[in-house]
Amino acid sequence: MKFAIMVNEGPYTHQATDSAYQFAKAAIAKGHEVTRVFFYHDGVNNGTRLTVPPQDDRHIVNRWSEIAAQHNIDLVICIAAAQRRGLLDDNEAKRQGKDASNIAPGFRISGLGQLVEAGIQSDRLVVFGD
Amino acid sequence: MSDDMDFEEGGAIKKFMFVNRKAPYGTIYALEGLEVVLISAAFDQDVSLAFVDDGVFQLVKGQKTDGVEMKNFSPTYRALEGYDIEKLYVERESMETRGLTEDDLLVDVQVMSAAEMGDMMAQQDVVISF
Numbered sequence: 001m002k003f004a005i006m007v008n009e010g011p012y013t014h015q016a017t018d019s020a021y022q023f024a025k026a027a028i029a030k031g032h033e034v035t036r037v038f039f040y041h042d043g044v045n046n047g048t049r050l051t052v053p054p055q056d057d058r059h060i061v062n063r064w065s066e067i068a069a070q071h072n073i074d075l076v077i078c079i080a081a082a083q084r085r086g087l088l089d090d091n092e093a094k095r096q097g098k099d100a101s102n103i104a105p106g107f108r109i110s111g112l113g114q115l116v117e118a119g120i121q122s123d124r125l126v127v128f129g130d
Numbered sequence: 131m132s133d134d135m136d137f138e139e140g141g142a143i144k145k146f147m148f149v150n151r152k153a154p155y156g157t158i159y160a161l162e163g164l165e166v167v168l169i170s171a172a173f174d175q176d177v178s179l180a181f182v183d184d185g186v187f188q189l190v191k192g193q194k195t196d197g198v199e200m201k202n203f204s205p206t207y208r209a210l211e212g213y214d215i216e217k218l219y220v221e222r223e224s225m226e227t228r229g230l231t232e233d234d235l236l237v238d239v240q241v242m243s244a245a246e247m248g249d250m251m252a253q254q255d256v257v258i259s260f
Contacts, residue, residue, distance in 0.1 A: 006258065008260075040162065040166075041158060041159065041162055080162075080165060081162060111169070112165060112166050112169040113169055113172065113173070115166060115169075115258075116146070116166070116169060116170045116172075116173045116175070117173070119144065119146060119175075119255075119256040119258070120144055120173065120175065120256075125256050125258070127257075127258055127259060129259070129260075130159075
């Protein structure tokens with residue numbers, strides 16, 4: 001089965017992002033495909049490469065980057081939600097006149113159409129949030 | 131559109147339901163949820179909106195937000211008709227327990243019981259809740 005996932009809460013604050021990751025891992029282990037993870041609301045904070053958790057804790061951002069690289073998952077951060085919350089890729093940083101970008105490897109910034117498209121193209125869209 | 135997803139030419143229209151559960155201004159869910167609804171209109175899908183729990187407050191007439199320095203986005207619900215989004219469902223129990231009647235709402239809606247709402251949700255292909 002082809003799954004798409006939506007993550008609506010920030011890392012470490014809320015379990016939604018952990019549950020989404022564990023779901024993705026379990027689905028892949030069962031032979032399913034996870035095509036896209038769409039990050040919305042505070043979920044966009046899953047994609048900042050400046051995250052530095054304590055060494056004895058899980059690294060949520062790196063975990064997404066790694067699973068995406070291993071299984072060809074499209075990690076998409078909503079542009080409107082990202083801009084409100086200070087998350088920029090190189091292009092957006094330049095366009096907005098900011099002196100830095102902070103998007104993590106494997107993530108890309110795009111529009112909400114990517115979420116609707118994921119709903120259309122996948123067999124199931126699974127939403128993790130409050 | 132990403133290359134790694136199969137796009138079915140002329141695929142069947144899917145039934146999308148956006149479930150609004152939160153009050154309009156205490157958190158950003160209602161506002162960002164509405165942004166998804168507006169984008170979805172561009173995809174020619176069968177879109178409906180459900181309002182349950184505190185989500186029914188999103189539709190209340192006469193919202194004044196100057197005091198909290200937030201934009202009053204409630205007129206957008208009136209504009210949904212122009213996007214061909216005309217299926218607005220309100221759960222009766224949520225509305226009545228909050229002391230509201232249909233006359234308090236700023237758009238025409240279909241009021242239904244929790245059980246009917248459940249049936250409606252069961253018919254959907256994609257349910258996204260905010």
